[in-house]
Amino acid sequence: MIPRYSRPEMVALWQPATRFQIWFEIEAHAADKMAELGVIPKDAAKTIWAKAPKAYDDAAVARIDEIERTTKHDVIAFLTFVTETVGEEARFLHQGMTSSDVLDTAFAVQLKRASDILLTGIDAVLAALKKRAYETKDMVVMGRSHGIHAEPVTMGIKFARFYAEFARAKQRLVAAQKEIATCAISGAVGTFANVDPRVEIHVAEKMGLAVEPVSTQVIPRDRHAMYFATLGVIASSIENIATEIRHMQRTVVLEAEEFFSKGQKGSSAMPHKRNPVLSENLTGLARIVRGFVTPALENVALWHERDISHSSVERQIGPDATVTLDFALHRLAGLIENLVVYPERAQANLDKLGGLIFSQRILLALTQKGMSREASYEAVQRNAMKVWLEGANFLHELKADEDIRKLLSTEELCALFDMGYHTKHVDTIFSRVFG
Secondary structure (H helix, E strand, C coil): CCHHHCCHHHHHHCCHHHHHHHHHHHHHHHHHHHHHCCCCCHHHHHHHHHHCCCCCCHHHHHHHHHHHHHHCCHHHHHHHHHHHHHCHHHHHCCCCCCHHHHHHHHHHHHHHHHHHHHHHHHHHHHHHHHHHHHHCCCCEEEEEECCEEEEEEEHHHHHHHHHHHHHHHHHHHHHHHHHHCEECCCCHHHCCCCCCHHHHHHHHHHCCCEECCCCCCCCCCHHHHHHHHHHHHHHHHHHHHHHHHHHHHCCCCCCEECCCCCCCCCCCCCCCCCCCHHHHHHHHHHHHHHHCHHHHHHCCCCCCCCCCCCHHHHHHHHHHHHHHHHHHHHHHHHHHHHCEECHHHHHHHHHCCCCHHHHHHHHHHHHHCCCCHHHHHHHHHHHHHHHHHHCCCHHHHHHHCHHHHCCCCHHHHHHCCCCHHHHCCHHHHHHHHHC
């Protein structure tokens, strides 16, 4: 993660001070339950809470790092530091526990909290999409397939489609958050040989987690794979919107564009440029987040009850994926809120092909009058090609076609060129999306 694409709240979650605070809470809550069960003295548990640092400042982090340079083990370095602060009673910490009990449970806490932040970002995107959907509900624009003019839609339907996509993204993230938020305090190889299962239940409750049913010595990494895969899908949805905006901002389309602020520059060489830089940036950030999915999938297969091949991966993808996605979600929300739309240009694009966008209506009308589908298609297409190749007017050519005139009057043909025909079910779509 780099400052350019980071927001302070998510960054703070992954700082060493936050991590050490979570580690301490896990250890101290475990000590509380052990004291209740008579494994350690009750006074020891109270002393641990009383004398331990209330927060881990830069000096504390530096001291733990200094110890780790000797121990070559981060959890031992942390416990050594706590001993320096708490004193003799610190020997009762970590009774029967293993490093993964602390590391995996803390990682679960961080990913759960990160999810809360990400869900706030998704809510901001949803709010922006809904607002713009209703603002542009009846703004007719050219629908395109393969990048070619197809039939009319509305700008509001575009926003409604993206809203529905992000509503699904929210549901997926809520499910992924629940799946990732499990606690393991089961000791070496996960058998609870040296730590009572009731300790795990207590820590899970205090840390807002569920109990991991079978933790071996680590929490199973299929959970993490699903979590990061979900982040990857959300990133792809961000790119989906960004790509549509990039296309709409192209000079040959220009039905919408990113807000261009006073004093903003689009090019160091060409003063006239107004580029979709935010959308392009989001496309790139989506690639980064998706890039973390494959390593998470590969972390699932660990040796026997554990190894640490996953550890170095997660130290990077945990912060980087969540920080990047958090930034991208908030950038996307702002982009949508400030997007500038151009109804006049949208109308010009609708008129560009001389009525070809109504070709399907003509085809269907001819079949309903008794002409075979094959013959109807050929009759409509031969007139449509004159518009493509010669710049003719579609309605004029249809009126002059003898085969068509036998079945459709001038009045009937003109009635088929009705834009409202294509927007009559917009309310139905909106009711399905927004309720």
